[in-house]
Amino acid sequence: MPKQKTHKGTKKRFRLTARGKVVHRQSGTSHLAARMSHKRKRNLRGTTVVDVTEVSKIHEALCGNGY
Numbered sequence: 001m002p003k004q005k006t007h008k009g010t011k012k013r014f015r016l017t018a019r020g021k022v023v024h025r026q027s028g029t030s031h032l033a034a035r036m037s038h039k040r041k042r043n044l045r046g047t048t049v050v051d052v053t054e055v056s057k058i059h060e061a062l063c064g065n066g067y
Contacts, residue, residue, distance in 0.1 A: 007061035014050065014058050016066040022050040022058045 014024050026044045033041055050058065 004063050006063050006065060010058060010061040011065075011067050014062065015047075016059070016062065016064075018066075020055075020059075022055050023047040024050055 014022050016022055025047055028036075029041070029044045
């Protein structure tokens with residue numbers, strides 16, 4: 001039986017924490033940020049936890065590896 005391959009697009013965008021939560025970088029920060037308020041840009045920094053409804057799909061795509 002062949003092994004399941006890791007989905008490379010998911011690997012680049014998501015990371016698993018030690019407890020199994022999925023974190024991702026917030027969207028809307030790469031360009032066109034001059035029109036945003038400073039508060040909006042500040043709140044988009046860092047990573048956030050993905051909603052529970054999407055976690056099982058991301059776990060499956062990452063084959064359980066945290067990366």
